[in-house]
Amino acid sequence: MQFIDLKTQYAEIKENVLARMNEVLDSGQYIFGPVVEECEQKLAELVGAKHCLSMGSGTDALIAALLAIDIKPGDEVIVPAFSFYATAEMVSLLGAIPVFVDVNPKTFNIDCELIEKYINNKTKAIIPVSLYGQAADFDKINAVASNYKLPVIEDGAQSYGAKYKDRFSCNLSDIACTSFYPAKPLGCYGEGGACFTNNDELAERMKIARNHGQTGGYHHTHLGFNGRLDALQCAVIIEKLKIFPGEVEKRQSVAKLYNELLSDRIITPYVEEHNISSWAQYTIQVENREEIRAKLSEQNIPTAVHYPKPMHMQPYYQDLGFKKGIAPISETICDKVLSLPMHPYLSQNDVEKISTELLKLV
Numbered sequence: 001m002q003f004i005d006l007k008t009q010y011a012e013i014k015e016n017v018l019a020r021m022n023e024v025l026d027s028g029q030y031i032f033g034p035v036v037e038e039c040e041q042k043l044a045e046l047v048g049a050k051h052c053l054s055m056g057s058g059t060d061a062l063i064a065a066l067l068a069i070d071i072k073p074g075d076e077v078i079v080p081a082f083s084f085y086a087t088a089e090m091v092s093l094l095g096a097i098p099v100f101v102d103v104n105p106k107t108f109n110i111d112c113e114l115i116e117k118y119i120n121n122k123t124k125a126i127i128p129v130s131l132y133g134q135a136a137d138f139d140k141i142n143a144v145a146s147n148y149k150l151p152v153i154e155d156g157a158q159s160y161g162a163k164y165k166d167r168f169s170c171n172l173s174d175i176a177c178t179s180f181y182p183a184k185p186l187g188c189y190g191e192g193g194a195c196f197t198n199n200d201e202l203a204e205r206m207k208i209a210r211n212h213g214q215t216g217g218y219h220h221t222h223l224g225f226n227g228r229l230d231a232l233q234c235a236v237i238i239e240k241l242k243i244f245p246g247e248v249e250k251r252q253s254v255a256k257l258y259n260e261l262l263s264d265r266i267i268t269p270y271v272e273e274h275n276i277s278s279w280a281q282y283t284i285q286v287e288n289r290e291e292i293r294a295k296l297s298e299q300n301i302p303t304a305v306h307y308p309k310p311m312h313m314q315p316y317y318q319d320l321g322f323k324k325g326i327a328p329i330s331e332t333i334c335d336k337v338l339s340l341p342m343h344p345y346l347s348q349n350d351v352e353k354i355s356t357e358l359l360k361l362v
């Protein structure tokens with residue numbers, strides 16, 4: 001059994017993907033050009049955003065977004081304590097300071113009630129993460145942010161395709177960043193990512209940022225980097241987008257079946273009434289995680305832990321002096337979270353097998 005089955009998906013779309021990639025190879029245009037533009041237009045269209053800027057990765061998308069809002073050394077940026085490391089890492093890479101806010105114990109997204117407490121005159125932005133595919137509570141976050149005139153950047157690396165109150169993730173705040181890493185809900189066949197915005201000026205800044213701060217040929221007005229996504233990956237994304245809505249539907253069925261089979265005896269993922277998750281992960285909470293992982297592995301059932309440590313407990317941030325205790329919920333859930341196989345091609349049989357084996361162990 002696979003944790004995420006990318007081969008079955010490829011077998012379904014192989015001919016179309018190869019045809020599209022061949023067109024790119026024959027065209028001689030590998031960077032920028034019509035295929036990249038078509039991909040960006042389709043990505044923007046799905047979430048209803050005015051602009052999409054493709055990026056070399058989700059990490060690049062975060063840097064471009066932070067450069068677009070002029071984050072400078074010493075600035076503070078609010079992030080949830082519980083996320084993949086890149087969210088805080090890119091803030092630190094630009095010399096700014098991540099301010100770790102604890103998460104809601106049910107959704108594991110940033111605790112909106114706590115945000116205001118961490119805002120001061122050094123605060124320059126808020127980066128909520130839409131974890132496991134469920135959008136953070138953007139109405140509440142945007143309300144706090146607008147009181148203090150702070151830009152909000154959604155880290156939607158795991159949530160492209162998700163919905164929040166009938167709006168799409170990646171179109172819920174000033175800027176959104178997503179990732180097309182192969183294991184994400186919409187993956188490409190390599191590295192990829194994108195930024196989204198409805199703001200013309202921010203779009204222009206991200207465009208400049210991803211292309212070495214150039215506003216014209218070898219005319220560099222800003223500091224940027226190489227954050228471009230190549231046309232071959234865009235060709236893959238264009239083809240994958242055709243099956244993507246169907247895949248998000250299939251993930252709902254897998255999650256629903258897991259919920260039915262497990263929720264009597266296990267803490268299953270909590271998705272708010274107003275949210276539709278894109279199910280990047282199906283993550284339960286258990287007490288005896290390591291034992292369960294070992295026993296499931298013996299049955300050829302792969303599992304993963306997202307994430308074994310909150311960001312402020314990572315050695316890098318510990319060495320900088322961030323203290324244990326600043327985000328107690330995050331520090332507790334990291335010992336309990338266990339992600340089960342989740343992908344659109346997971347059979348009912350497999351979900352049943354995983355659930356049966358799991359229930360023997362709790």
Ligand SMILES: *Cc1c(COP(=O)(O)O)cnc(C)c1O
Pocket residue numbers: 057058059060083084086087129155157158178179180181192193
């Ligand atoms: C995957 C991920 C990223 C980074 O995306 P890459 O494409 O791997 O660079 C950033 N933030 C979160 C929350 C992620 O899950």
